[in-house]
Amino acid sequence: MRVDVLTLFPEAFTGPLDVSIIKRARESGLIDLFFHDIREHASDRHRTVDDQPFGGGHGMVMKVDVLDAALQATQSAAEQPGYVIYLSPQGELLNDALVRELAVLPRLVLVAGRYEGVDERFAEHCVDREISVGDYVLTGGELPAMVLIEAVARQLPGALGDASSPLEESFVDGLLEYPQYTRPAEYRGWSVPEVLLSGNHAEIEKWKQLQRLSRTRQRRPDLLEEGG
Ligand code: 9WO
Numbered sequence: 001m002r003v004d005v006l007t008l009f010p011e012a013f014t015g016p017l018d019v020s021i022i023k024r025a026r027e028s029g030l031i032d033l034f035f036h037d038i039r040e041h042a043s044d045r046h047r048t049v050d051d052q053p054f055g056g057g058h059g060m061v062m063k064v065d066v067l068d069a070a071l072q073a074t075q076s077a078a079e080q081p082g083y084v085i086y087l088s089p090q091g092e093l094l095n096d097a098l099v100r101e102l103a104v105l106p107r108l109v110l111v112a113g114r115y116e117g118v119d120e121r122f123a124e125h126c127v128d129r130e131i132s133v134g135d136y137v138l139t140g141g142e143l144p145a146m147v148l149i150e151a152v153a154r155q156l157p158g159a160l161g162d163a164s165s166p167l168e169e170s171f172v173d174g175l176l177e178y179p180q181y182t183r184p185a186e187y188r189g190w191s192v193p194e195v196l197l198s199g200n201h202a203e204i205e206k207w208k209q210l211q212r213l214s215r216t217r218q219r220r221p222d223l224l225e226e227g228g
Contacts, residue, residue, distance in 0.1 A: 001153075001156060002031075005110045006036050006110070008112075016150070022150055036070060041066050041073060048063070050063060061119055083109065086123055086131070088118075090132070091129070093135070094151070096172070112140055112141035112145045177215075181196060193207070
């Protein structure tokens with residue numbers, strides 16, 4: 001998969017994407033990441049990327065002409081155009097199903113906004129999907145873009161290695177995970193659930209599934225509702 005990111009801060013993307021699973025996926029060619037500075041597509045001598053909102057209101061809005069120029073240049077940089085995603089709190093909430101949907105696509109273009117967001121004409125005419133990674137506001141779409149990249153990258157076939165499969169984990173069946181423990185079996189009087197030390201694998205599996213159900217009911221009842 002190829003992922004192009006349009007951002008005013010390409011330097012923000014070094015670090016989190018250079019370690020662990022994403023690092024390996026990039027080294028093995030499973031995922032190719034490219035970062036593009038939107039400001040390089042500003043046309044005036046001040047390299048302006050934002051302007052005041054029509055109708056008033058505080059803050060600044062990213063210019064549709066600059067964004068469109070940046071996007072067209074990026075789309076032309078590969079043989080097939082990518083699926084364009086704008087990260088914003090107004091988007092549909094990212095979940096496991098959407099991550100898997102995106103993970104089968106050959107190419108994504110992620111747009112990380114700043115200021116008060118993009119001119120709506122860009123969202124309407126140039127963006128395929130507006131996505132939120134959670135109901136809170138940040139100062140830009142860069143961290144959400146990294147969240148999306150990591151979630152998608154680990155779903156790519158082979159990204160996790162042979163030992164673990166994303167098909168076996170939480171959310172595939174819509175439930176939270178069971179609690180996990182490791183040695184020591186007792187610490188400061190805090191003990192590990194007896195059944196896990198019993199060696200009775202049938203009982204252990206029953207316990208794990210029960211824990212997943214009760215935790216989901218208690219912490220995320222929305223996941224148990226129909227369609228959820
Ligand atoms: C601020 C604002 C103020 C007045 C009127 C409209 C307004 N919209 C916004 C706004 O959405 N600001 C965003 C800041 C614009 C895009 C970059 N920023 C952002 C992205 N904050 N939080 C996100 C984000 C993206 C995906 N998932 C969670 C949060």
